[in-house]
Amino acid sequence: MSEEISQHIPASYDHYTVMGGGPMGLMLAAILAKNVERVLLWLPESSMANQWSGRKHIRLLNLDFEIPANVKIISGYRLFQQGSHFIASVVPARQFEEVHEHVVTHLNRTNQHAVVTFSKGFLSALGRRKYQVATFSEFLVKSLNAYQLQAHVAVATGPSLLADLHAQRHCFFALGSAEPEMQTLVEKLFEAPHLHWERSKDMVGVELGGILKNPVAIISGMSDFLPDAGSSFKGELMGRGFNEIMRLGTALGARPETLLGRAGLSDLVANAFSPDSRNRSYGRRFMERIQSGEIEPDFLERIELLLFPGRFIEKEVHQSRELHEGGLTISTVLE
Secondary structure: OOOOOOOOOOOOOOEEEEEOOOHHHHHHHHHHHOOOOOEEEEOOOHHHHHHHOOOOEEEEOOEEEEOOOOEEEEOOOHHHHOOOEEEEEOOOHHHHHHHHHHHHHHOOOOOEEEEEEOOOOEOOHHHHHHHOOOEHHHHHHHHHHHOOOEEEEEEEEOOOOHHHHHOOOOEEEEEEOOOHHHHHHHHHHOOOOOEEEEEEOOHHHHHHHHHHHHHHHHHHHHHOOOOOOOHHHHHHHHHHHHHHHHHHHHHOOOOHHHHOOHHHHHHHHHHHHOOOOHHHHHHHHHHHHHHHOOOOOOHHHHHHHHHOHHHHHHHHHHHOOOOOHHHHHHHHHHO
């Protein structure tokens, strides 16, 4: 990949880095490793990077992952000071702002960089006030521009469940970017027989579709435990939920056709109905914990749930045995 994609966006970079050590990061690193000479898998925690370094196999969430020989596991920010960088970010939502603020301050201004984020989410209340934007992709654009960096941004989302990606079953991504050259670059770097890409200029809309489907898919899982609620109830629930996605998404700048497509409706259906959906599974586990008495709010927590439901939900998500990023969306939506 030595040729130029365009006069604006180079097709080759000094470093190709996947940021984030979860299952998605491991799978993206393996795909990218087939298309470039060397891949860096960056982990936020240096202790985990040291633990994983040199391993050929890693097991996460009951799934086995093979680490290709040309993937190097690293941590820290010094690397970002040198050369040009292509970054694919799957950093967890709770760490996204802090991590990328550090990355932006280290990137070299004399080189061009490209960032595609597979992470999707709303900024914290502090971040929204500071940057005057709502989503991760908007935050990346604004922070990169603030440091006068030559950088290009895209966001990828769609019906691509972890179980399907791991089994190399067909998965689908909407790729949002205002720059066709950036979309071409991402498609080439992550070219694989089971990955299918669809382009959109509506970067914010693509991300909003990926964010807003999370609460609805979680509620779909919760509805499995409601009395006398079957598939008909779930169908009505999904219809009302999608109407809310359309209402809030368009209010935040998404185009209706974006939310009606792969980034919105398709992603919602996959996440709301698949037994492999982590969102749906989280909703089911939440209800199981309530029924078993594991979650039983005390008096003060009941007041908090009544007055500040977002705060209660966010605390519960962080305290759960398996922290689920999709649950963090709920508190921001309620605000």
